Amino acid sequence: MSATLTEPDAAPRTPSSRPPGIPGTTSAGRRRKRQPITPWLLLAPSIVLLGVMxxxxxIVMVINSFTNLEIKNKMLGTPADFVGFxxxxxxFTKSDFPAVLARSLGLMVVLTALIIVGGMLIALLMTKLAKGWRLLVSIGLLLAWAMPPLSATVVWGWIFDTQYGLVNWFLNTLTGTNDFNSHSWLIDPWSFMMVLTIIIVWQGIPFAAFTFYAGLSQVPDEVLEASQLDGANARQRFRLxxxxxxxxxxxxxxxxxxxxNLRIFTQVYALQQQGGIASETNVLGTYLFRQGLGEFGVTAAIGVFMVILLMGISYFNVRNTLKEEEL
Structure with a gap:
């Protein structure tokens, strides 16, 4: 070994020299950082579609929200003036938009709470039912979920119809009077919202119920059985x-x-066509639709505010979920 180390023909190895055949770190790093192009080619049609749609x-909506663009500018071909904010x-000051916003937010809270609670209760019920009853409940939920919103609203409008509605007939039969003859459920804003809530909750619960039922199937039975043996009651097992x-x-x-629930339109508009007062029952979707068809600047401002509101609500909920996952 000593002869090999002291051989005069052997060139000394400097610290900066690298063995032959081993690539440099720079080229290797570049190869590692190179991204495959195939995934981007597959995503390209979707990206282009999202960009166009x-x-x-x-971007056009945001730009128009700062101008006084109206229908006359479109007809005459004249540019709109920049008006700032x-x-x-x-x-927010010269229209009934604040009242519509408050109505929409209140309705959203009620609808979301009823759908979440109702969907969870039905999902828990499905875990306790036998196979046949569970199949029957699933079919009923699917039928309600599959019905188009417009068709469902028309059917429920007939149920609450002033002259031939099933609800008025049932209440007259139950009370033994004719007090509910020709009673309009849509003319009053509060009863209008009650009918609207029934329709949306009836169609919204199936999605929540199926989703929660799928999640409940992932809870280990061993953990539930162990907690039950430790003396935890049903409420404690559900909460903890x-x-x-x-x-x-x-x-x-x-x-x-x-x-x-914040961007509902079809159900509200269809019920308004069947007897509701639009000015007292508008939500953000119908208000945006009815807001001066020629006032594109004001309409764009409402649309921008709705987008910011929806993004803010979604971001808050998603951020809380990510924080809980990191803990």
């Missing part, structure tokens, strides 16, 4: 064991239902 209209100030497993599922359903 979402990004571009959003005047449209936003007008929306089941809910931690379903936290992400509940958050996802909560975010989706919040967005859906």
């Amino acid at each position: 979402v990004v571009y209209p959003s 005047d449209n936003y100030i007008e929306v 064991i089941v809910m931690p497993y379903l936290r992400n599922v509940v958050t996802a359903v909560l975010v989706l239902e919040t967005i859906w």
Whole structure:
């Protein structure tokens, strides 16, 4: 070994020299950082579609919200003037938008709470039912979920019809009087909202119930049995064991239902056409639709505010979920 180390022909190895055949760290790092192009090629059609259908209209909406664009500008081909935040100030001070916003937010809270609670109760019930009854409940939920919103609203409008409604007939039969003859459930804003709540909750519960039922099937039976042997009652098992497993599922359903219930349109518009007073029952969707069809600047300002509101609500819920996962 000593002869090999002291051989005069052997060149000394400097610290900076590298053995032959081993690539440098720079080229290796570049190879590691190189991203495959195939996934981007597969995503390209979706990205282009999102850009055309979402990004571009959003940018145009934001720009129009700072102008006084009206139908006359479109007809005459004249450019709109920049007005700054005047449209936003007008929306919140010179219109009934604040009342519509408060009505929409209150309705969203009620609808979301009823759907979440009702869906959870039905999901818990399905875990206790026999296979045949569970199948029957699932079919009933699917039928309610599959019905188009417009068709469901028309059917429920007939049920609450003034002259031939099933509800008026049932109440007259129950009370033994004719007090509910020709009683309009849609003319009063409060009863209008009650009918609207029934329709939306009836169609919204199936999604929540199926989602929660799928989440409940992931809770280990061994953990529930062990907690039951330790003396935990049903309420404690649900709060301390089941809910931690379903936290992400509940958050996802909560975010989706919040967005859906804040942008409802079809049910409200159809009920208004059947007898409701639009000015007293408008929500954000119908108000945006009815807000001066030619006042594009003001309408765009309302749309921008709705987008910011929905993004804020979604971000708050998603951020809380991510924080809980990191703990």
